[in-house]
Amino acid sequence: xxxxxxxxxxxxxxxxxxxxxxxxxxxxxxxxxxxxxxxxxxxxxxxxxxxxxxxxxxxxxxxxxxxxxxxxxxxxxxxxxxxxxxxxxxxxxxxxxxxxxxxxxxxxxxxxxxxxxxxxxxxxxxxxxxxxxxxxxxxxxxxxxxxxxxxxxxxxxxxxxxxxxxxxxxxxxxxxxxxxxxxxxxxxxxxxxxxxxxxxxxxxxxxxxxxxxxxxxxxxxxxx
Numbered sequence: 001x002x003x004x005x006x007x008x009x010x011x012x013x014x015x016x017x018x019x020x021x022x023x024x025x026x027x028x029x030x031x032x033x034x035x036x037x038x039x040x041x042x043x044x045x046x047x048x049x050x051x052x053x054x055x056x057x058x059x060x061x062x063x064x065x066x067x068x069x070x071x072x073x074x075x076x077x078x079x080x081x082x083x084x085x086x087x088x089x090x091x092x093x094x095x096x097x098x099x100x101x102x103x104x105x106x107x108x109x110x111x112x113x114x115x116x117x118x119x120x121x122x123x124x125x126x127x128x129x130x131x132x133x134x135x136x137x138x139x140x141x142x143x144x145x146x147x148x149x150x151x152x153x154x155x156x157x158x159x160x161x162x163x164x165x166x167x168x169x170x171x172x173x174x175x176x177x178x179x180x181x182x183x184x185x186x187x188x189x190x191x192x193x194x195x196x197x198x199x200x201x202x203x204x205x206x207x208x209x210x211x212x213x214x215x216x217x218x219x220x221x222x223x224x
Contacts, residue, residue, distance in 0.1 A: 001034065001035060001036040001037070001059070002034070002035040002036075002113065002118050002121065002122065003034055003057060003059060004032060004034075004057075004113065004114060004118070005032070005033045005034065005035040005048065005111055005112075005113060005118075006026075006029040006031075006032055006033075006111065006112045006113070006114075007029055007030045007031050007032070007033055007048060007067070007068075007109055007110070007111055008024040008025070008026070008029055008030055008109065008110035008111070008112065009024075009030050009109065009110070010023070010024050010095065010108060010109065010110040011023055011024075017088055018085070018086075018087065018088040019085065019087045019088065019095050019110070020087055020088055020089045021087045021089055021090045021092075021093040021110065021112065022089055024093075024110050026112070029112075030109075031050060031067065032051070032054070033048040033049055033050055033051075033067055034048070034049040034050075034051060034057075034059055034064060035047070035048055035049075035111070035122070036049065037122075037125055037126075037129070039129050039132070041133075041136075042073060042074045042075070042133050043071065043072070043073055043074075044071075044072040044074060044126070044129050045069055045070070045071055045072070046069060046070040046071075046072065046084065046096060047066070047068075047069040048066075048067040048068045048069065048111075049064040049065060049066060049067060050064070050065045050066075050067045051063060051064065052064070052065055068098045068109065069098070070083060070084060070096040070097055070098055071083075071099065072084065072126075072129075074129060074130055074133045075133075076133055076134050076137035077134060077137075080126070080130065082097070083096065083097050084096045084097070084126070087110075090112075091116055091119055091120075092112050092113050092114075092115075092116055092118075092119045093110060093111070093112035093113075093119075094110070094111050094112070094119075094122070095108055095109070095110055095111075096108065096109055096110075096111055
């Protein structure tokens with residue numbers, strides 16, 4: 001909530017580049033309101049309240065009366081610029097869409113703040129609302145396995161990062177008390193093959209030594 005929010009009547013949008021606060025007669029705001037944000041799931045209400053006693057600016061319910069509200073419907077991974085938009089020439093002013101609940105009439109108002117910190121607080125609060133909706137959407141997709149299904153259907157040979165995290169989260173460790181059976185016939189057969197290989201190597205070595213023995217006549221005669 002912000003205790004001081006200036007409200008302006010703004011002219012129609014003249015250029016595709018966006019709204020400009022310098023065209024709003026900033027010295028003469030329409031009124032000064034108390035701003036409060038309310039969020040319920042994907043719906044955010046930006047509510048402007050008039051002070052009944054402008055000299056007091058007490059934010060109790062007794063001193064506030066509804067002036068207007070901007071109802072923002074946040075959709076996952078989508079912009080909210082159609083409900084609230086920033087001007088192109090300042091970081092302290094915004095344009096909000098006001099819809100009459102009793103008709104289809106839509107009105108756009110300008111809002112602004114004396115300090116940049118107040119505008120930053122509003123921007124941060126709205127971004128946090130958006131992040132909340134995005135996190136809830138991601139959590140729902142993870143719990144339902146929708147991300148894995150989409151990844152496999154769209155790119156079966158290259159699972160996305162989110163999907164791979166799900167697939168690699170399985171516990172592949174061996175549980176305590178699990179019995180592991182190893183066939184004994186295979187070990188005996190392998191042992192027999194190893195003994196046979198060792199015997200063949202030994203016989204080949206002896207044969208090679210015999211074939212390369214030095215002939216007797218090459219030893220020479222001993223002289224006593």
